[in-house]
Amino acid sequence: MTVKRIFLALIALTWLIPNSAFAHALEPGYLEIRLVGADSYRVFWRKPDVQSAPMEIFAVLPAHCETREGPAPTSDGQAWVSAWVTNCAGGLSGGQILIRGLEAQNTDVLVRFPGPDGTVYTQRLTPLEPSFEVPVDPSSFDVIRSYLPLGVDHILEGLDHLLFVFALLLLISDRWRLVGAITAFTVAHSITMAAATLGWVALPGPPVEAVIALSIMFLASELRHKGGQDMRLSERYPWTVSFSFGLLHGFGFAGALRDIGLPQTDIPLALLSFNLGVEIGQLIFVAAVLVTATILRRLVPWAVAWVRPGTPLWILSVYAIGGVSAYWFIDRVSGF
Template sequence: MIRLLCVLLLCLSVLPGRGAAHALDPGYLELTALREGQWRVSWRMPDVSGKPMAISPVLPEGCAASEPPPPSFDGRGWVSGWIATCLQGLAGGTITIDGLERTRTETLVRYELAPGKMQTQRLTNGAPAFTVPADLDSLGVFTSYVGLGVTHILEGVDHLLFVFALLLLIRGRGRLLWAITAFTAAHSITLAAATLGWLTLPPPPVEAVIALSIVFLGYELTLPPEARDQLAQRFPWVISFAFGLIHGLGFAGALREIGLPQDDIPLALLSFNIGVEAGQILFICGVLILGLLVHRLFPLLERGQARLVRVAGYGIGSLAAFWVIERVAAF
């Protein structure tokens, strides 16, 4: 029944153009503490049809800022920076992204109450402002980073496409459960190792290999079951574990961009990983439920599921091959 969804998924993956993707990119605001009462403001706006998105940061009341320079395009978004003076500090003040409520995107805010103590907050169109806490407690760290993990995995089309290809490729609930478990264990290992600095690899090759792993699964889907790789057929968890190690490095790259609170690194790392797993489970459950509905509404489609899986394999492999070329070219 899952296989009946492949054409729908491919259409959703391919239809959005590059311009739409830019408009859905997140904004980014960073407030770096300099000396008493001063912060360096780094602001990045998504690109919309060659112009910066109409959103802007509003710092807490009482903050005075130098005249920000006109934003410049960095190839993906519009960036600007200036110095803000907040003599009363940031704690207890409200940071707002004006105009965010009229968009479909979000903004990641990183701020320091004091040098070296970075905190993170995610703002959305439904919650475009927040009050800066004097200190983020353990519960705040947990909820914040779980939310960031869920958001990251659900917005990561390449990771979701890999999981979807596993659902199409593996036969039997037991084997599928072991494969997903192996994928989870593997990316948890490399996520922790890379985030803590025990393993360091440059992001561009990692992203290219992630796309290459999807090409492999797409190719396997184009073959009849008897012609597929025997290791993948008999021990799918081995393949899932191996590729999960690479995907974990991709998650670590995203977490490094978000940043970790220096006083709660283990908790933030665990929370982010829990969020990633929660998002992955939500995606799998959604696919299974939708597959069951399609199976009951259109039972005749079961007769052509082998052909649909093969078409899905070509679509998944072609899209992933494009990503490989695009990411290698970006080296």
């Protein structure tokens, strides 16, 4: 595997990245149910904004709850929220929670709910599975089934993380050095994600997100000067560079996981499942890039000479990566 092979995929991707980077992705819905007394629950429901109107999805609690649906939502500037208190005789166990209308949308909903012992659990609902039955005794399989897909979704929807990995694919020509760099990145972000999620280390989210964008700008700079007489820093020490930046990316993953929350009795399993999901998503992305590059190389072999380091197309593509990451950096710094 060489840079020439994988770089052909950049031709297609650089046309897509700017549009995706500047647009705000549709946020998922969020339903939180908290136990506030004997069979009494406080419900918080947040659904996405679609062209200044609430998305046509509705949270419906189990049939034995007194108030199954909440009041009309109000805008908080980014989404539409509503809250209410209801009584559910005997608790939630065995009842069905439904997001009505979700089957017609292109988003998902994260549900946090208390188990029989008060432990908080998480369930992800999708257009294909818009409802679920609250288990009487949630199992380890339920935790894995909820958190592993969340990890996959998070990495595949995180354009900044994917762009960093993509830049590594372009920068490192040697197969085994590339494998080592990806491995170092994985180990590093796994360490900081676990440490930050468990509360051992804490860093504010906005600066971390800004530095993640800065890490992509650094790799873009390395790509711009690739092909000279001297190897770049990231080419000489790819594992060190990947590990260092991987520590920062791990804090970004931890921020997302903290927003989701962890089940109090299965924290290690949930953390491991989410991390495995991130790695699966990362492998899916790498495989997709390599397969795309191989196909393009066979279809347009004459284009290989156009995408060597230093050629106009290479420089244009590198500036596209740097421009997108610079926009992210400025946008995130201005949001402090």
